[in-house]
Amino acid sequence: MTTIIFVDHEGNETAVDATNGESVMEAAINNNIEGIVAECGGACACATCHVYVDPAFRELTGVASEMEEAMLDFTDDVTENSRLSCQIEVTDELEGLRVTTPESQI
Amino acid sequence: MKARDINCVTIVGAGQAGVQVAQSLRKRGFEGRIAMLGDEGYPPYQRPPLSKAFLKGEMAEARLFFKPESFYAGQDIELQEASAVRFVDPAAGTVTTEDGGLYSWDRLVLTTGSTPIAIPVPGAELEGVRALRGLADAIAIRELLTDGAKLVVVGGGYIGLEVASAARQLGHEVTVIERMPRLLSRVTSPPVSDFYRKLHRDHGVDVRLEESVTAITGDARVSGVTLGSGEQLAADIVLVGIGVRPNQALAEAAGIRCEDGILVDAHCRTSNLAIYAAGDCARTDLGDGQTLRLESVHNALDQAERIAADIVGDPAPGYDPPWFWSDQYDVKLQTVGLFNDFDEIAIRGDVAARKFSALYFTDGQLIAIDAINDPVSFMSGKQLFKKGIRISKDEALAAPTLKDLTKAQPNKETAA
Numbered sequence: 001m002t003t004i005i006f007v008d009h010e011g012n013e014t015a016v017d018a019t020n021g022e023s024v025m026e027a028a029i030n031n032n033i034e035g036i037v038a039e040c041g042g043a044c045a046c047a048t049c050h051v052y053v054d055p056a057f058r059e060l061t062g063v064a065s066e067m068e069e070a071m072l073d074f075t076d077d078v079t080e081n082s083r084l085s086c087q088i089e090v091t092d093e094l095e096g097l098r099v100t101t102p103e104s105q106i
Numbered sequence: 107m108k109a110r111d112i113n114c115v116t117i118v119g120a121g122q123a124g125v126q127v128a129q130s131l132r133k134r135g136f137e138g139r140i141a142m143l144g145d146e147g148y149p150p151y152q153r154p155p156l157s158k159a160f161l162k163g164e165m166a167e168a169r170l171f172f173k174p175e176s177f178y179a180g181q182d183i184e185l186q187e188a189s190a191v192r193f194v195d196p197a198a199g200t201v202t203t204e205d206g207g208l209y210s211w212d213r214l215v216l217t218t219g220s221t222p223i224a225i226p227v228p229g230a231e232l233e234g235v236r237a238l239r240g241l242a243d244a245i246a247i248r249e250l251l252t253d254g255a256k257l258v259v260v261g262g263g264y265i266g267l268e269v270a271s272a273a274r275q276l277g278h279e280v281t282v283i284e285r286m287p288r289l290l291s292r293v294t295s296p297p298v299s300d301f302y303r304k305l306h307r308d309h310g311v312d313v314r315l316e317e318s319v320t321a322i323t324g325d326a327r328v329s330g331v332t333l334g335s336g337e338q339l340a341a342d343i344v345l346v347g348i349g350v351r352p353n354q355a356l357a358e359a360a361g362i363r364c365e366d367g368i369l370v371d372a373h374c375r376t377s378n379l380a381i382y383a384a385g386d387c388a389r390t391d392l393g394d395g396q397t398l399r400l401e402s403v404h405n406a407l408d409q410a411e412r413i414a415a416d417i418v419g420d421p422a423p424g425y426d427p428p429w430f431w432s433d434q435y436d437v438k439l440q441t442v443g444l445f446n447d448f449d450e451i452a453i454r455g456d457v458a459a460r461k462f463s464a465l466y467f468t469d470g471q472l473i474a475i476d477a478i479n480d481p482v483s484f485m486s487g488k489q490l491f492k493k494g495i496r497i498s499k500d501e502a503l504a505a506p507t508l509k510d511l512t513k514a515q516p517n518k519e520t521a522a
Contacts, residue, residue, distance in 0.1 A: 074485035
């Protein structure tokens with residue numbers, strides 16, 4: 001189990017126990033976190049699971065693929081911390097990861 | 107009946123559309139009773155991975171479920187996972203289940219899905235002949251895909267080709283039999299069909315076009331397939347993917363109008379205004395003499411939102427263009443818009459490099475895009491169609507990328 005902290009657009013925090021191997025998107029869905037739609041269920045096909053990764057964790061969460069990068073480019077309010085949460089796999093190293101969900105996905 | 111007089115919504119079916127109706131009703135503040143009646147014996151789950159990651163063994167069953175079971179209780183959604191509905195009584199406002207349950211409703215939502223068409227040849231009932239619709243089918247097919255098993259896919263549509271792709275990646279010998287002169291003939295254009303034929307052949311699939319299956323042979327278990335040409339193919343598994351029929355029997359018995367789908371209006375109301383339908387089972391009357399039935403996740407979600415909005419009295423959601431995706435090998439297809447009425451096609455990108463888009467035009471205007479490993483064109487199309495921005499063929503081909511066209515064009519925007 002790895003703790004992931006979801007921060008909503010108003011700054012409210014929810015810490016959840018995520019299972020290693022699942023995606024950050026799945027951790028959100030399994031814990032009833034609002035603000036992540038995930039229309040395609042994790043296929044990197046819809047860009048509705050956009051999150052902002054805490055800069056301290058950016059390196060640990062890896063680099064977006066070309067496909068993810070292209071999809072992200074079309075989400076609202078994309079920043080250099082933007083990722084699709086279905087493409088981040090939960091591992092021990094991500095203990096304490098903080099991601100913020102955008103208002104546009106509420 | 108005003109929204110405040112609606113105390114009870116019953117949803118028949120617990121798939122993508124059903125779950126979205128229930129979830130959206132709560133999100134929109136509906137406080138009445140919600141009952142959702144599934145008949146598959148599983149918590150509501152995603153179907154798309156069944157022919158992809160799940161079949162390849164890359165995704166565990168638990169990851170298919172939309173929500174943890176605590177979600178339904180937490181949202182006060184009464185979920186029955188194995189309660190098939192026997193009949194709907196519109197006059198009484200009730201639904202009776204096979205196990206004797208009685209559910210009353212002020213509004214009924216039919217999300218009954220679809221059923222694969224059975225192949226009408228001798229031997230169709232043999233063990234090892236399967237369609238892929240639900241989790242039980244996917245589990246059975248996965249078990250049949252043991253070492254060295256030979257797969258024959260009947261029907262070169264998305265389901266068949268996705269299973270072919272998964273099976274090839276697992277090392278199985280695969281033959282695809284398609285009756286038409288090209289693959290995916292119902293859902294895309296010749297250039298994209300040709301691309302997929304080559305893709306599958308490059309991956310070692312034996313693709314047979316303009317070929318039919320006249321019999322499935324075997325003794326209890328399937329051992330082969332007889333083709334129209336007379337040729338006999340060995341087969342350990344036959345995957346039949348020749349289309350689906352909408353599940354409309356409950357609606358028909360309740361006196362609701364159906365025409366290859368439960369007919370609904372723009373708010374997804376059936377001919378009985380207290381009864382809605384969404385997803386694979388619903389056919390929308392577009393009001394111009396045309397009707398449309400879509401089998402896709404997006405359509406299920408979009409129609410479900412319309413129903414929830416209508417029930418609580420919210421404004422109808424804005425236009426959201428239809429979209430779809432398919433993963434085969436390392437190729438992601440994303441399609442947006444409806445290509446059916448096109449009179450011209452243009453290709454952008456590099457077909458040989460497996461990164462291109464087919465753009466479809468009617469009267470010189472862009473109406474749909476099939477994007478192959480080309481998310482920029484797909485997402486651009488989504489935005490253009492959503493905003494109702496009209497793009498001519500010249501503009502579409504001259505732009506460095508389609509994204510350049512999504513920048514504001516207020517003089518060209520029309521109400522979508």
